[in-house]
Amino acid sequence: MTDFTDRRAVVVGGTKGIGRAVVDDLASSGARVAVVGRDREVLKELETAGHLALEADLLDDASVSAAFEEVAASFGGLDIAVNTAGMFPKPGPVGDLDPQVLADALLTNVVGIQRVMRQEIALMGRGLDTARLPPRLLDQRPGGAIVNFSSNIGAHRTQPNLAAYGVSKAAVSALTRAAALDHVKDGIRINAVSPGPSDTTMSIRPGETVEERDARVAQQNPSGRVARLPEIVAAVRYLISDEAAYVVGTDLVIDGGISA
Template sequence: MKFKDKKVLITGGNSGIGLVTAKLFVQEGAKVIITGRDQNTLDSAKKALGENAIAVKADVLDTKEREDLIGVIKDKFGELDVVFANAGITKPTPVGATTEEDFNQVLNVNITGAFFTVQSALPFLKKGSSVILNGSVMSVLGVPGSSAYSASKAGVRAMTRVLSSELGPKGIRVNMVVPGATKTPIWGPEGEPTNARLNAITRSIPMGRLGEPDEIAKAVLFLGSEESSYIQGTEIVLDGGATSSPAAAPIYLGK
């Protein structure tokens, strides 16, 4: 077991990529704290993860709830080996039809929330520990109607590099995963592409399919492990070739 007795914190670990990642860490022997804002999904996730997981209701933007989380980390773990700053939201923000409240909410959760997750965890991160942030290919694709989300993920990319410079001298590695379109609850039941838009997205991916959550999770485990001990301030893109070789996508090949 690669992570036997390692201590892991995953924000937004009650569903989607976060939950699948938590499951893999537990399978590899880790003890995991997951957070989320919805108590029902947290309860379900805790049941699925078993005795080596702790579920804490915590909003990444709520100072009091972050303090409560710090208390749990201190009392139950004492230290952390891996932090996966995964919590994030998305909503349409088309120019000309977006409220300031909606725009700011996306930026605050995705950028400010990620930063204060790392800052809150810092006192527990020891030399050799690993921080992984969750980005998105949306930061470079220029998808219409996604200004806030795309900007937030571009900010996470820049922040990853800054944090790696700040925390590297402490022996802490900071990297990020960059998922493309992935089968998560955001797309509906079981993340399946069930409408014309999702079918078009699938055709725009060179590999001709959406990513699986466990494919992202395995990259997170790699970045959290000793196998990536010489990787710092960089990103692993998991998008089926959408950003590296878009001309090979089925939509451009008449398929």
């Protein structure tokens, strides 16, 4: 198990689902974790648990900037960033798709992720005000690791009625690769993970029970089940670890073979 003791980490969208599982894993591995999200009640719980809990809206640049100013003031810099935030737009065929639904998906899932990445990259060494760093960090080589959450739907496969979601997630995959090339010489490694159906509420259709979800996925997925959260977290752990020092710009698909 990689030791992340004293590593400074931020998880955007860390109040639920995969993001919350990543928060718990990083904390149990010794990292100092900042959680950026919108659920005030969960943020209060996380703050009580000892995390830096910050409310922000990915659509609001001032809100995101303020949150990361708090990260900078508390941590002095950043070593790890995991961006799990996103939205699942209303399904529908392309011919019936309201352009605003697509625009909203792109604004949240793509522009929102780029908005937080700008802040994360700055805190990992570019434009960081060294006067704010504690003395013990002044000699630390700038750099870090960023993991964005895309999806197996988008760049890897398509599915009927999910054009808005797929287009936005394909753009996240492309954004990740572009950012990886732009910033690898800054010592910042940027990669993505693209899960398939996972054991979260997002994989449950309206009116569907967990049991019905499991039965549906069992018929569709070669592995016969949804991904367990520890399986997704393990991929994130690898990509942010020192063992993955030569992994740059990859998009790791974790979907039980459905897009193979």
